[in-house]
Amino acid sequence: MAEPIRYHRRLQIKRWIHSLITSHQALLTLLWITAFTLIVLWQKNSIYRLAIFGRASPRPIPKLRPFAFNLTDFGGVGDGVTLNTEAFERAVAAISKLGKKGGGQLNVQAGLWLTAPFNLTSHMTLFLAENAVILGIDNEKYWPLMPPLPSYGYGRELPGPRYGSLIHGQNLKDIVITGNNGTINGQGQAWWKKRRQKLLKHTRGPLVQIMWSSDIYISDITLRDSPFWTLHPYDCKNVTIKNVTILAPVSDAPNTDGIDPDSCESMVIEDCYISVGDDGIAIKSGWDQYGIAYGRPSTNILIRNLVVRSTVSAGISIGSEMSGGISDITVENLHVWNSRRAVRIKTSAGRGGYVQNITYKNLTLDNVRVGIVIKTNYNEHPDEGYNPEALPVLKDISFTGIHGQGIRIPVRIYGSKEIPVRNVTFRDLMVGITYKKKHIFQCSFVEGRTIGRIFPRPCENLDQYDEQGKLIKRSTSQSQNTTDTDYDI
Ligand SMILES: *[C@@H]1O[C@H](CO)[C@@H](O)[C@H](O)[C@H]1NC(C)=O
Ligand SMILES: *[C@@H]1O[C@H](CO)[C@@H](O)[C@H](O)[C@H]1NC(C)=O
Ligand SMILES: *[C@@H]1O[C@H](CO)[C@@H](O)[C@H](O)[C@H]1NC(C)=O
Ligand SMILES: *[C@@H]1O[C@H](CO)[C@@H](O)[C@H](O)[C@H]1NC(C)=O
């Protein structure tokens, strides 16, 4: 009996050694694959380097003011849980004393910095380091109420006061918000949900709102998931917004406009990427009788080199609140993709005011349902007190170099008998269409011209000139009033 047992043992040892060797082989192979993958990833992308080998050294924070502070100097804790409102307030109070000495810079370092709304001060730079995230607390109890904007009379979606913005400023001068692509995150999800469930008693607050201020520079940051409009400069002068990323879900994120220049003068918005749940940009100037009384236009605004996506509304809008007037706007080098509309002007009787001298140049439309829209019956009013006789004036609007593909309706300009659209120029419009019906270049109550190559065939309302400016076909006043359309989307 001893023999078979010894044999058996020997067999067991043999098996054990064998399995050891094969598992070793497996282990070696695994190690080899791991090492190889690591090298590939290492080479491929520094992000993987970060994930596998710990933090790469963060980009240095430049000193942009004579005095600089860290939020931690004021008791800030970037753990995503501690509320940092007081730290921000203490920092702002300290900086507010440095105005005469060139102002102060507040650095928000990498981390998650939860806060309730707070106010900025003049001569202040808010610097968001790489991987710094300011998180807006999503409990409305922490959001102070403010009076309605004078040019709106109302909180906009609900009457009475409205919530202020997460980051707010009033009557300031020389404000900079910049960084190494740090983020201000409004945690809008809770707000959007409450608004859908009709649980809110007041209009939601914007993410960043700066009012009655001048010399504002916002660059190199990301703004995301605002409860309401994302960036709202109100009655400001000299505002630059550059290289900013603005994000919100493209659906079910109601009213998350990207940027809303409102009664602002001298503004540049450039090199931005915007993908949001409402208009990418909406230029405004007050609402009906309140906006007419306030009487402050948006004027001299340049928007260029933008990539925008809006599946709910439009890439760039003007209106519908435009009662203080909107003029001297240039939009150029705009790329709108996978969107409902590319550019839109919207207004209605009751608004008063004007939209004039608007220039669009070099628009690329990729997979957009309606390219260019002018709509004059956007009948949304603050209350019954508006004056239906207050008719907006729409004129001197030009479109040059409109290209793209996947467009259903390239142009839809619906003026009306009361609000005709005057002096519209189309020069060089060539787009690929997805819908071959007769009237997809749609017009009513519009007067103007086309110059040069236009595809698809323009509506009868417009005079047609060739590239050399020679008249080819004149419209009849009869046709200017027709509603040249045979279906609706
Ligand atoms: C901010 O903190 C960093 C280290 O995290 C330090 O190097 C720097 O000196 C601090 N700056 C100020 C102004 O306190
Ligand atoms: C910001 O300042 C305005 C004007 O003084 C004030 O109404 C508002 O309550 C302040 N907001 C916060 C969060 O302190
Ligand atoms: C835009 O911002 C990013 C991220 O902060 C930065 O890396 C890049 O240099 C900026 N681009 C320009 C042109 O300033
Ligand atoms: C900035 O961060 C956002 C969001 O994290 C990202 O989508 C964007 O590409 C970044 N911008 C640059 C220039 O790195």
Ligand SMILES: *[C@@H]1O[C@H](CO)[C@@H](O)[C@H](O)[C@H]1NC(C)=O
């Ligand atoms: C506009 O603001 C910038 C700072 O953002 C400032 O450097 C510039 O001097 C201002 N321009 C005018 C005309 O006030």
Ligand SMILES: *[C@@H]1O[C@H](CO)[C@@H](O)[C@H](O)[C@H]1NC(C)=O
């Ligand atoms: C039209 O607006 C542009 C700026 O977009 C401005 O340069 C031009 O002077 C304005 N034209 C008139 C006639 O006001």
Ligand SMILES: *[C@@H]1O[C@H](CO)[C@@H](O)[C@H](O)[C@H]1NC(C)=O
């Ligand atoms: C038109 O705009 C696109 C970006 O949307 C840009 O790449 C292109 O260079 C512009 N063309 C001209 C002629 O400026």
Ligand SMILES: *[C@@H]1O[C@H](CO)[C@@H](O)[C@H](O)[C@H]1NC(C)=O
């Ligand atoms: C029509 O609008 C263009 C700008 O698009 C402007 O240059 C021209 O002067 C306007 N014509 C009239 C008659 O006002």
Ligand SMILES: *[C@@H]1O[C@H](CO)[C@@H](O)[C@H](O)[C@H]1NC(C)=O
């Ligand atoms: C076209 O509209 C103008 C302005 O409303 C009006 O004066 C004219 O009689 C209308 N023409 C036709 C044919 O309806």
